[in-house]
Amino acid sequence: MSDILVYAETAGSAIHPVTFELLGKAGELAERLGLKVSSAVLGYNISDEAPELIYHGADKVYVYDDERLRDLNVISYKNVLVRLAREIKPEIFLLGATPWGRSLAPRIAAALDTGLTADCIDLQISEDGRLIQVRPAFTGNILAYIETTSKPIMATIRYRVMKKPPRDPDRRGEIIARKPEGIDEEWVRCLGKISEKRVSLADAEVIVAGGRGLKRKEDLRLLEELAGLLCGVIGVSRPLVEEGWISKDHQVGFSGNVVKPKLYIACGISGSPQHLAGMRDSNMIIAINNDPSAPIFRYADYGVVADLYDAIPKLIHSLTEAMSREGRSSRRA
Amino acid sequence: MGQEFRIIVLIKQVPDIEKVRFDVDTGRVDRSSAPGETNPFDLHALEAGLQIKERFGGSITIISMGPRQAESSLKDALARGADRAILLTDPRLAGADTIATAKALAATIKKLGRFDLILCGEKTVDGDTGQVGPEVAELLEIPHAAYVCEIREVTRESIKVVSDMGDKYLYELKLPALLTVTRELNSPRLPTLKGLLRAKRAEIEIWTADNLLEYASIDQLGFQGSKTRVTKVIIPGVEHRKGIILRGDDAVKKISEVILREVLRR
Numbered sequence: 146m147s148d149i150l151v152y153a154e155t156a157g158s159a160i161h162p163v164t165f166e167l168l169g170k171a172g173e174l175a176e177r178l179g180l181k182v183s184s185a186v187l188g189y190n191i192s193d194e195a196p197e198l199i200y201h202g203a204d205k206v207y208v209y210d211d212e213r214l215r216d217l218n219v220i221s222y223k224n225v226l227v228r229l230a231r232e233i234k235p236e237i238f239l240l241g242a243t244p245w246g247r248s249l250a251p252r253i254a255a256a257l258d259t260g261l262t263a264d265c266i267d268l269q270i271s272e273d274g275r276l277i278q279v280r281p282a283f284t285g286n287i288l289a290y291i292e293t294t295s296k297p298i299m300a301t302i303r304y305r306v307m308k309k310p311p312r313d314p315d316r317r318g319e320i321i322a323r324k325p326e327g328i329d330e331e332w333v334r335c336l337g338k339i340s341e342k343r344v345s346l347a348d349a350e351v352i353v354a355g356g357r358g359l360k361r362k363e364d365l366r367l368l369e370e371l372a373g374l375l376c377g378v379i380g381v382s383r384p385l386v387e388e389g390w391i392s393k394d395h396q397v398g399f400s401g402n403v404v405k406p407k408l409y410i411a412c413g414i415s416g417s418p419q420h421l422a423g424m425r426d427s428n429m430i431i432a433i434n435n436d437p438s439a440p441i442f443r444y445a446d447y448g449v450v451a452d453l454y455d456a457i458p459k460l461i462h463s464l465t466e467a468m469s470r471e472g473r474s475s476r477r478a
Numbered sequence: 479m480g481q482e483f484r485i486i487v488l489i490k491q492v493p494d495i496e497k498v499r500f501d502v503d504t505g506r507v508d509r510s511s512a513p514g515e516t517n518p519f520d521l522h523a524l525e526a527g528l529q530i531k532e533r534f535g536g537s538i539t540i541i542s543m544g545p546r547q548a549e550s551s552l553k554d555a556l557a558r559g560a561d562r563a564i565l566l567t568d569p570r571l572a573g574a575d576t577i578a579t580a581k582a583l584a585a586t587i588k589k590l591g592r593f594d595l596i597l598c599g600e601k602t603v604d605g606d607t608g609q610v611g612p613e614v615a616e617l618l619e620i621p622h623a624a625y626v627c628e629i630r631e632v633t634r635e636s637i638k639v640v641s642d643m644g645d646k647y648l649y650e651l652k653l654p655a656l657l658t659v660t661r662e663l664n665s666p667r668l669p670t671l672k673g674l675l676r677a678k679r680a681e682i683e684i685w686t687a688d689n690l691l692e693y694a695s696i697d698q699l700g701f702q703g704s705k706t707r708v709t710k711v712i713i714p715g716v717e718h719r720k721g722i723i724l725r726g727d728d729a730v731k732k733i734s735e736v737i738l739r740e741v742l743r744r
């Protein structure tokens with residue numbers, strides 16, 4: 146029986162959570178298409194992680210645990226995965242649409258001479274059993290439905306759009322340790338990680354985002370206070386990063402982070418297509434803007450036409466009051 | 479110092495995304511509604527090339543595949559300081575997906591002969607894929623680094639770059655190599671008056687599929703060579719939003735209730 150192959154991304158020693166989401170989706174597709182789910186994990190000291198892939202849906206895990214795979218070397222990783230794909234000939238090959246996944250996948254696709262669909266947000270099966278890949282294009286303005294005519298069908302899938310399957314430690318599968326071949330020590334050398342991401346917007350449940358409606362860098366504190374209250378993090382539109390007010394980790398949008406929090410509060414952000422591309426799929430969007438014609442209002446569940454310098458302090462006040470009332474009443478209960 | 483440092487920059491002309499009209503009902507993208515401009519990320523790739531050329535001497539060749547009107551983006555690149563510009567334009571190259579695009583570009587590069595560095599944008603604003611660069615690198619069997627936000631050091635043999643993949647990594651690549659660059663890398667210069675005059679006189683070389691046949695067969699190119707097909711396009715509406723607009727004194731109170739109800743209680 147042939148496979149759906151899921152690349153298990155590791156950064157350091159931990160498996161990137163997008164992998165589990167992919168395994169969940171792969172399991173669903175495999176059942177409908179009569180396939181099995183395989184996964185490949187590459188890195189150093191990662192063998193202990195392999196059972197997790199089985200608990201989340203893999204039937205077979207190929208483990209390449211080698212010191213020479215400690216760093217993310219695109220040529221080595223490509224060589225190993227291309228060899229595996231040539232050997233097991235998967236029908237479908239999925240990778241996370243993380244920056245690393247989006248750098249690695251196209252090399253593999255070109256080597257295998259197959260089609261690759263970037264940054265998918267959905268995978269569907271047509272009535273006649275073909276895989277349909279859905280992805281945004283034109284800076285997020287359209288959704289394209291794509292079919293691949295070659296094998297394997299390759300796609301990178303956005304983080305947090307597929308559901309993570311429940312972990313089932315009773316699930317059984319096969320773990321196959323492999324020696325990597327095709328290690329490159331000549332063309333690319335990773336000289337180390339030079340800085341860590343300071344925030345992970347993609348993982349945030351609540352994002353309070355500020356744009357050019359803010360007058361000074363110091364005013365970001367206002368948003369920090371609101372974010373703190375909601376256990377959220379700060380996001381920004383691109384101009385604030387360009388001004389040097391905050392690091393790029395916080396940027397939401399086409400050339401920043403794509404996010405899907407439970408709540409996105411956009412303060413003083415107009416709603417350019419490039420910003421919307423990063424947040425339009427948030428579960429709930431609230432916009433605060435003093436211009437009633439700002440495009441962001443068309444994408445918001447709730448729009449507040451107000452000066453943010455007036456509205457946000459009031460909102461903080463109102464939330465604080467309500468929360469302390471909550472606290473009192475829940476103590477009583 | 480031996481041979482000149484040869485830089486290739488891959489540039490695509492794209493519609494100005496703020497002006498394109500998207501028809502929600504028919505799912506049609508009306509490209510003619512918007513003027514073409516150079517993919518914004520590619521201007522940063524060009525700027526990186528210009529800065530390296532300033533230090534090392536050498537030459538910059540621009541390659542673009544697209545319709546005839548993409549010539550204006552190539553003229554613009556010449557005006558900013560590029561030396562040579564090639565436009566691949568041919569109905570047989572049209573309708574290419576990323577792999578077919580990469581094959582045409584790689585064939586062009588092979589035909590040009592020796593090169594040291596290829597620069598691309600992180601992605602295009604119409605394709606949004608970021609795949610063409612790494613695919614070209616694979617086809618040419620050279621290393622690449624993606625999301626390059628800093629170039630630390632360039633020598634004749636190698637290049638050190640910072641790749642922004644959330645966490646930032648320092649990589650050393652042996653040349654020839656390919657980089658895809660982010661907008662943080664630099665601020666693109668504008669064309670100079672002298673550059674504009676030079677560009678006006680300069681010839682854009684027009685190549686067709688016939689120029690590539692040594693390195694790619696016709697069935698690898700264009701729509702025919704594509705391995706993916708767009709079967710449907712939809713323009714997502716915003717209907718699923720409540721679209722409740724609030725003003726005045728009560729607005730904040732209502733919002734705070736909504737936040738508490740929907741987010742904190744779950």
Ligand SMILES: Cc1cc2nc3c(=O)[nH]c(=O)nc-3n(C[C@H](O)[C@H](O)[C@H](O)COP(=O)(O)OP(=O)(O)OC[C@H]3O[C@@H](n4cnc5c(N)ncnc54)[C@H](O)[C@@H]3O)c2cc1C
Pocket residue numbers: 355356357358359381382383384396397398399400401402412413414415416417418419420423433434435436439451452453454518519603
């Ligand atoms: C290739 C490319 C990639 C890009 N990538 C991104 C990206 O990833 N992310 C991104 O955000 N942008 C990106 N941009 C930039 C984008 O085009 C916009 O310029 C940017 O999003 C605008 O940011 P803004 O909404 O904060 O500013 P503006 O558009 O200037 O809007 C400011 C808003 O604040 C409101 N306002 C002003 N004062 C107040 C007040 N006191 N109270 C309340 N409201 C107030 C105004 O009414 C206005 O609507 C990109 C652009 C390009 C070309």
Ligand SMILES: Nc1ncnc2c1ncn2[C@@H]1O[C@H](COP(=O)(O)O)[C@@H](O)[C@H]1O
Pocket residue numbers: 488489490517519520523541542543544576579583597598599600601602603605606607608609610611
């Ligand atoms: N038709 C094209 N002609 C020249 N370069 C291109 C073309 N398409 C893509 N590129 C290059 O590849 C990069 C990534 O494009 P994409 O994969 O379409 O997102 C762009 O920023 C360009 O540098």
